[in-house]
Amino acid sequence: MTDQPSLACPLCACTSFQQEESRQDSRWGFTSHRMTLLICESCRYVLHFYDRNSIFDFD
Numbered sequence: 904m905t906d907q908p909s910l911a912c913p914l915c916a917c918t919s920f921q922q923e924e925s926r927q928d929s930r931w932g933f934t935s936h937r938m939t940l941l942i943c944e945s946c947r948y949v950l951h952f953y954d955r956n957s958i959f960d961f962d
């Protein structure tokens with residue numbers, strides 16, 4: 904899969920991210936969305952997305 908968007912960390916400009924998906928979990932109150940986290944592999948800065956498609960808005 905090569906669908907990763909070109910996204911750079913706002914802190915260190917690293918373009919490598921670890922992607923984590925946080926599925927529905929009532930503890931967080933996100934009952935209708937699946938949250939996507941992108942974690943910078945350089946500085947560990949975490950970007951939050953409530954919908955995977957929103958990642959592509961950063962272009």
Ligand SMILES: [Zn+2]
Nearest residue numbers: 912915943946
């Ligand atoms: Zn970074």
